[in-house]
Amino acid sequence: xxxxxxxxxxxxxxxxxxxxxxxxxxxxxxxxxxxxxxxxxxxxxxxxxxxxxxxxxxxxxxxxxxxxxxxxxxxxxxxxxxxxxxxxxxxxxxxxxxxxxxxxxxxxxxxxxxxxxxxxxxxxxxxxxxxxxxxxxxxxxxxxxxxxxxxxxxxxxxxxxxxxxxxxxxxxxxxxxxxxxxxxxxxxxxxxxxxxxxxxxxxxxxxxxxxxxxxxxxxxxxxxxxxxxxxxxxxxxxxxxxxxxxxxxxxxx
Amino acid sequence: xxxxxxxxxxxxxxxxxxxxxxxxxxxxxxxxxxxxxxxxxxxxxxxxxxxxxxxxxxxxxxxxxxxxxxxxxxxxxxxxxxxxxxxxxxxxxxxxxxxxxxxxxxxxxxxxxxxxxxxxxxxxxxxxxxxxxxxxxxxxxxxxxxxxxxxxxxxxxxxxxxxxxxxxxxxxxxxxxxxxxxxxxxxxxxxxxxxxxxxxxxxxxxxxxxxxxxxxxxxxxxxxxxxxxxxxxxxxxxxxxxxxxxxxxxxxx
DNA sequence: AACCCTAAACTGGTCAGACCAGCAATAAGA
DNA sequence: TCTTATTGCTGGTCTGACCAGTTTAGGGTT
Numbered sequence: 001x002x003x004x005x006x007x008x009x010x011x012x013x014x015x016x017x018x019x020x021x022x023x024x025x026x027x028x029x030x031x032x033x034x035x036x037x038x039x040x041x042x043x044x045x046x047x048x049x050x051x052x053x054x055x056x057x058x059x060x061x062x063x064x065x066x067x068x069x070x071x072x073x074x075x076x077x078x079x080x081x082x083x084x085x086x087x088x089x090x091x092x093x094x095x096x097x098x099x100x101x102x103x104x105x106x107x108x109x110x111x112x113x114x115x116x117x118x119x120x121x122x123x124x125x126x127x128x129x130x131x132x133x134x135x136x137x138x139x140x141x142x143x144x145x146x147x148x149x150x151x152x153x154x155x156x157x158x159x160x161x162x163x164x165x166x167x168x169x170x171x172x173x174x175x176x177x178x179x180x181x182x183x184x185x186x187x188x189x190x191x192x193x194x195x196x197x198x199x200x201x202x203x204x205x206x207x208x209x210x211x212x213x214x215x216x217x218x219x220x221x222x223x224x225x226x227x228x229x230x231x232x233x234x235x236x237x238x239x240x241x242x243x244x245x246x247x248x249x250x251x252x253x
Numbered sequence: 254x255x256x257x258x259x260x261x262x263x264x265x266x267x268x269x270x271x272x273x274x275x276x277x278x279x280x281x282x283x284x285x286x287x288x289x290x291x292x293x294x295x296x297x298x299x300x301x302x303x304x305x306x307x308x309x310x311x312x313x314x315x316x317x318x319x320x321x322x323x324x325x326x327x328x329x330x331x332x333x334x335x336x337x338x339x340x341x342x343x344x345x346x347x348x349x350x351x352x353x354x355x356x357x358x359x360x361x362x363x364x365x366x367x368x369x370x371x372x373x374x375x376x377x378x379x380x381x382x383x384x385x386x387x388x389x390x391x392x393x394x395x396x397x398x399x400x401x402x403x404x405x406x407x408x409x410x411x412x413x414x415x416x417x418x419x420x421x422x423x424x425x426x427x428x429x430x431x432x433x434x435x436x437x438x439x440x441x442x443x444x445x446x447x448x449x450x451x452x453x454x455x456x457x458x459x460x461x462x463x464x465x466x467x468x469x470x471x472x473x474x475x476x477x478x479x480x481x482x483x484x485x486x487x488x489x490x491x492x493x494x495x496x497x498x499x500x501x502x503x504x505x506x
Numbered sequence: 507a508a509c510c511c512t513a514a515a516c517t518g519g520t521c522a523g524a525c526c527a528g529c530a531a532t533a534a535g536a
Numbered sequence: 537t538c539t540t541a542t543t544g545c546t547g548g549t550c551t552g553a554c555c556a557g558t559t560t561a562g563g564g565t566t
Contacts, residue, residue: 002313002519028546039521041294044547048257048298049305060255061528061546095410098363102355110351157348161414255548281517292550297518314517314557 003038008046012055026056026064096165097221101214103162104146108197108213110153112206119152120202127198131191145194149201149213186223193219256291261299263289265308279309279317349418350474354467356415357399361450361466363406365459372405373455380451384444398447402454402466439476446472 011026026032029047033040047064050056058064115123126148130141143166150162193216200209264279279285282300286293300317303309311317368376379401383394396419403415446469453462 030546041297041520041522045298045301045519047547048301052302052305058547059528060548061530063546095408098359098408099356099410099414102359103352106351106355155348155351157352157418161352165410257548283517294549294551298548300518311518312557313519314559316517316558 003042005046007032007036007038007042008049011046012050024066026066028063093224094221097217097224100162100165101217101221103158103165104149104217105210105214107146107150107153107155107158107162108201108209109206110155110158111149112201112204112209114154115152115201115204119148123148123152123198123201127194130194145198149197152201189219190216257295257298257302260289260291260295261302264299265303277319279319281316347474350470353415353418354470354474356411356418357402357470358463358467360399360403360406360408360411360415361454361462362459363408363411364402365454365457365462367407368405368454368457372401376401376405376451376454380447383447398451402450405454442472443469 027035029040029043032043032047036043047056047058051058051064056064056066111119111123123145126141126145130145146166147163150159153159193212196212197209197216200212280288282293282296285300286296289296300309300311304311304317309317309319364372364376376398379394379398383398399415399419403412406412446465449465450462450469453465
């Protein structure tokens with residue numbers, strides 16, 4: 001394997017094994033290059049890879065630091081390959097919701113079929129919390145409600161995938177949810193959908209639960225699509241159109 | 254933002270937006286550097302980042318290629334938390350197929366909607382390969398066929414999730430498919446389902462495609478109720494070297 | 507003509523040294 | 537003492553060279 005990979009592997013291993021604590025500064029590129037006996041290019045690429053994976057953070061003029069392994073979200077889905085891949089891309093949101101539509105539907109279906117008394121109790125509590133929430137900070141209860149449904153499906157695979165997707169959504173367009181709800185009209189509709197979903201599951205009607213759940217996600221996706229007109233210049237980057245032919249003209253013999 | 258980040262973002266954006274298909278070769282570093290007006294170092298670091306994220310694969314002397322996220326490379330998907338958790342447990346298979354049922358259905362639906370000519374060509378080739386296969390070694394063509402469908406859906410999230418699930422299935426009960434097919438009766442039924450699925454997608458009938466796909470997975474799940482297999486393989490980790498002191502001795506003034 | 511082998515001409519991988527830009531501590535001047 | 541300019545760190549970019557795999561086109565040889 002390439003030297004670069006070896007270096008990045010060594011560093012990552014060191015960091016993860018506890019040799020370097022989060023927040024700690026790692027040696028400068030020039031120091032590493034001399035000490036490791038490789039060129040600075042190699043060190044840079046290795047660091048760049050670690051940076052891309054979220055292991056370290058680099059600041060111009062200061063140095064590189066071990067990333068503070070972050071927050072409370074837990075290790076499980078946070079550093080999935082999916083995470084790194086798509087966050088920040090607008091279209092990702094639609095892809096995400098396209099998948100979620102099916103999975104939430106299935107989760108609701110199974111939940112209506114297999115929910116135990118404990119599940120129903122949790123679900124009810126989550127639903128009540130959802131009802132008595134001010135429109136602004138309702139990202140958390142919404143998450144809790146859907147999560148309760150998924151767990152009631154008793155399918156751990158489903159739980160994992162959906163929690164991963166949910167995390168990705170939060171990273172991709174965190175603001176969109178809070179942008180969507182404030183409109184009183186929207187909020188009422190979503191509230192109604194949640195209630196329908198809740199009642200279908202509690203009544204043990206799988207097919208209806210699926211129908212309502214998919215419709216709910218589809219509704220969110222469509223209204224979110226309409227809102228896209230405005231808004232996001234945040235991560236916008238010069239038009240990729242002229243890049244396309246650039247890439248194409250080398251593909252054909 | 255650094256130039257490097259912009260470049261990697263541009264390329265990633267292009268790839269995800271479908272400008273570059275999986276497996277396709279991207280221009281050489283030198284070409285990119287001149288066309289984009291930056292140095293080769295920057296291009297290298299950008300590519301390196303994409304490589305670290307699994308978006309592209311790079312081979313010495315050949316070039317860089319858009320990663321067709323799957324099979325034998327398996328570096329990142331293999332050690333997903335999910336892997337360790339569930340492999341070997343029988344029930345996992347049902348959970349897996351319960352989820353797959355929905356996702357394959359959605360993939361077929363989207364494929365019937367959005368397949369390009371190139372997609373149709375690939376799909377046809379995969380289907381032909383599936384037809385002319387002896388029952389024994391048909392795990393690979395089956396994988397190829399379904400993978401072609403998913404990629405035709407043009408939803409990278411779907412591609413990733415399904416490829417992950419497929420890997421898990423392979424680990425969980427790899428032999429099951431080849432145990433299922435040898436029965437001539439089964440094989441013919443599955444063959445018919447594949448043909449129906451193929452034709453629905455090629456004819457551009459989304460709803461029918463979804464129906465057939467979900468029915469197919471459900472059929473497999475139901476007829477697969479007596480399998481139990483093994484599958485144990487882990488990634489070994491090379492011996493870590495003691496450059497810990499190397500890193501430590503630069504931390505103190 | 508068909509074959510094999512070698513010599514370019516690609517590709518990515520590494521190296522060296524230079525210069526620019528952000529940052530921080532220190533020395534110089536008020 | 538306070539302010540300012542210098543100096544010396546840091547990462548970021550550029551250049552041009554060379555090494556190492558891969559492919560391909562020629563040029564023999566049979």
